[in-house]
Each structure stands twice: as structure tokens, then as C-alpha cells.
Amino acid sequence: MTRPNTIIYILLLLACGITYTACNKTGDGRNPCLEPRRYFLVMQTCSPADTGSAGVALKLPSPIVGYVDTNIWFADGRAAASEFVGPLSGVVDSTRWFVIPDTNNKAAMDTIVFYYTRKPVFLSTACGYTMQYSLYDISTTLNVIDSARIEKTEVNNANDVIHVKVFY
Amino acid sequence: MLKYFTSILLLAASFSTFAQEEESDEQRTVIVDSAHQLRLGFDVSKILFNQLQKDKQKGAGYELELDYYHRKDMYFVLEGGWGSGALTYNDLAYESDNIFFRAGINKSLLPRLKQNDWDMAFIGLRYGIGFINRGDANYTITDSTWGVVSGTVPGTSLNAHWIELTGGVRVEVAHNVFLGWNMRGKFLLNGKKFTELPPYYIAGYGKGEKNSIFDFNVFLSYAIRWDKKPEHIKK
Numbered sequence: 001m002t003r004p005n006t007i008i009y010i011l012l013l014l015a016c017g018i019t020y021t022a023c024n025k026t027g028d029g030r031n032p033c034l035e036p037r038r039y040f041l042v043m044q045t046c047s048p049a050d051t052g053s054a055g056v057a058l059k060l061p062s063p064i065v066g067y068v069d070t071n072i073w074f075a076d077g078r079a080a081a082s083e084f085v086g087p088l089s090g091v092v093d094s095t096r097w098f099v100i101p102d103t104n105n106k107a108a109m110d111t112i113v114f115y116y117t118r119k120p121v122f123l124s125t126a127c128g129y130t131m132q133y134s135l136y137d138i139s140t141t142l143n144v145i146d147s148a149r150i151e152k153t154e155v156n157n158a159n160d161v162i163h164v165k166v167f168y
Numbered sequence: 169m170l171k172y173f174t175s176i177l178l179l180a181a182s183f184s185t186f187a188q189e190e191e192s193d194e195q196r197t198v199i200v201d202s203a204h205q206l207r208l209g210f211d212v213s214k215i216l217f218n219q220l221q222k223d224k225q226k227g228a229g230y231e232l233e234l235d236y237y238h239r240k241d242m243y244f245v246l247e248g249g250w251g252s253g254a255l256t257y258n259d260l261a262y263e264s265d266n267i268f269f270r271a272g273i274n275k276s277l278l279p280r281l282k283q284n285d286w287d288m289a290f291i292g293l294r295y296g297i298g299f300i301n302r303g304d305a306n307y308t309i310t311d312s313t314w315g316v317v318s319g320t321v322p323g324t325s326l327n328a329h330w331i332e333l334t335g336g337v338r339v340e341v342a343h344n345v346f347l348g349w350n351m352r353g354k355f356l357l358n359g360k361k362f363t364e365l366p367p368y369y370i371a372g373y374g375k376g377e378k379n380s381i382f383d384f385n386v387f388l389s390y391a392i393r394w395d396k397k398p399e400h401i402k403k
Contacts, residue, residue, distance in 0.1 A: 070313065120319055125225075131317065
């Protein structure tokens with residue numbers, strides 16, 4: 001049968017449990033999103049290799065790279081670079097970038113159009129959804145650029161991946 | 169010589185005591201196991217838990233427990249309940265509801281001393297299954313450059329399977345009325361099914377996004393008892 005002390009212990013433990021549960025609630029309850037919410041395309045500029053088709057990374061002297069339809073660029077010509085990382089549009093199925101290899105010669109500009117399919121992917125209840133892209137075609141003007149090709153089709157924030165190579 | 173004689177006497181006495189204890193244990197088991205007990209409990213902590221929900225993320229549930237005293241401090245346990253969950257953020261909104269069942273055993277760590285001693289501190293094991301309906305999910309992806317994309321993911325039906333390790337106490341606070349708590353460690357067995365838009369809250373388990381969960385119940389229970397037939401206890 002039950003002793004009075006036992007009931008007191010039970011109630012104390014019950015109070016501790018309720019306190020523990022209550023103290024684990026956070027402000028608005030939603031956890032912070034700790035992972036990238038946008039997936040970026042990585043483009044590398046190359047010169048043709050002597051053998052094979054891999055190409056050799058070619059640093060453009062002072063490149064400006066950005067969206068054709070906006071005033072936004074993600075390489076501003078301050079430093080030589082051969083890799084350019086930029087977002088694709090999650091609203092439409094193609095995105096146009098412009099590439100100016102040298103700020104001193106802005107006439108030498110090319111545009112590159114990336115064609116892709118979009119797929120919303122669930123990240124977490126903290127982050128919601130993001131858009132994943134699957135490249136299927138690419139076209140470019142040939143003002144300075146020689147050619148371009150898709151290396152990896154899936155744009156999903158995988159590490160050490162080059163999605164597109166552009167040859168000069 | 170006297171030393172050896174004393175030793176033999178003490179040894180014999182201890183054997184005798186051991187034999188008596190064994191017999192006593194057997195008798196006690198027969199006495200305490202001479203009645204059936206069926207106990208129905210309701211998790212009263214969920215009433216408080218359901219009131220503590222935030223506006224934009226809600227999980228509510230109700231839990232019932234039925235246990236039956238088998239013998240030798242062992243109980244068969246069947247639990248069940250129902251509940252719902254909802255997320256209503258600007259970029260993600262969906263609802264779900266489910267029912268669940270759990271089955272398992274409790275083993276009391278405090279041997280019953282007499283027939284009317286039903287207080288217990290126990291450990292137990294459960295298998296749980298939840299039958300979940302997740303409604304359509306509306307999502308919005310905001311692109312700072314290009315604008316906003318919205319869409320809907322169709323609803324679906326899912327099953328969740330999990331195991332639990334549990335422990336707790338039950339104390340008879342009034343005649344046939346028990347109060348007690350359970351702590352539970354829960355481990356989702358088919359977590360891979362819940363990587364794509366898991367239900368925010370699965371009644372009986374917890375947050376669908378987590379593969380392991382700690383949970384707490386407070387049960388208020390009522391027991392009914394009846395005696396076993398004498399021939400069942402004469403062995």
C-alpha cells in the first residue's frame with residue numbers, strides 16, 4: 001500500500017518532468033535553418049588541353065560575370081578568376097549570364113544561357129523547401145568564347161563540382 | 169574441534185534458512201499472483217501539453233494505456249491514442265493526423281509483498297505503430313533576385329514504426345486509483361520514409377523529423393481486480 005512519502009516523491013518527480021518539458025520550448029518554436037537554402041551553379045573558364053577534352057583552367061584577367069536581365073553580378077573584375085559561382089533562377093527554366101573577361105575591353109562580352117528543369121526539394125521543417133536544378137542544355141554567343149559544355153547536370157550543392165566548362 | 173562443529177552448525181543453519189526463503193518466495197508468489205488486475209489509464213499530462221502549443225507549430229495528442237498483470241511482476245501493456253500536428257509558417261504549411269498503437273511489457277522492479285500491494289517501479293519495452301494521414305503541403309521558395317515560387321505537395325498516407333524503452337512508477341493513491349509516470353526513449357525504425365516532408369507531430373511518437381525522442385507521460389489509472397480460480401494457483 002502507499003505511504004504518504006511515496007506520494008510526495010511521485011509528485012516531486014512529476015513536477016520535475018513538467019518543468020523539464022516546459023523549459024525545452026523555444027521562442028517561436030522553430031529551429032534556425034542551418035543549411036544552405038540556395039543551390040549555386042559553378043562555371044569554370046578553360047583553355048583547350050593539348051590532349052584529351054578536359055581543358056586547363058584559364059584565369060580571366062579581370063572578369064565581370066552577372067545576370068543579363070538584372071544589374072546583379074557575382075564577379076566584379078577586381079581579381080583574376082577561373083571559377084564563377086552564381087545562382088540560377090528558381091522562377092523560370094533558364095538563366096542568362098554575361099561574361100566580360102577583361103574590364104578594359106567590355107565589348108568582348110558573351111552571354112551564356114543555361115537551360116534546366118527545376119525540382120523543389122524538402123530540406124527540413126526549419127528551412128522549408130529549396131529549388132534543385134537539372135541542367136540539360138547550354139548555349140552561348142561566340143564573341144570571345146570558343147565553346148561550352150555541361151560537366152555535371154545536377155545543381156544540388158555537392159562539393160567540389162564544376163557544372164559547366166567554358167572554353168576560350 | 170569445537171570450531172569445526174560450530175562451522176558445520178552455522179552452515180547447516182544457513183542452508184536451512186535458504187530453503188525456508190525459497191519456500192517463502194514460492195508461497196509469496198502464489199499469494200500475490202492469486203488475483204487478476206486490469207488497469208486503464210489516461211495520460212493527463214497531454215492536457216497540459218496540448219495547451220502549450222505555439223501558434224505556428226502545433227502537435228496535440230491523447231494517450232490511453234491498458235495493462236494486465238500476468239504473473240511474477242510482469243505486465244502486458246497495450247497503449248493507443250490519436251492526435252494531430254500542423255505547421256503554418258509563411259513558407260511551409262501542412263497538417264497531419266494519426267492514430268497509434270503500442271504493445272509491450274512492463275517488469276516491476278519492486279516485487280509485490282502481498283496480494284493488495286500493486287505499487288510498482290518498472291522498466292518496459294514497446295513496439296509502436298502510427299497510421300498517419302498527411303495533408304497537402306503548401307510551400308514558398310523566396311528567391312531574392314527573381315521572386316517567389318509557390319507550390320503544393322500532395323498529401324499522402326504513411327506508417328511509422330518505432331520501439332521504446334520505458335521506465336516509471338505507478339502508485340495506488342486511492343482504492344483502485346493509480347497515479348504515475350513514464351519516461352520513454354523512442355527510436356524510429358523507418359526514419360528514411362520521413363526524410364521527405366515528415367509530419368510535424370506524430371501522436372504517440374513525437375516530432376516526425378527526429379529519429380529518436382525522449383518523452384514523458386503522467387497516467388491516471390483505474391484498476392479492476394478479480395481473484396483467480398484456486399486451481400490455477402496450486403502448482
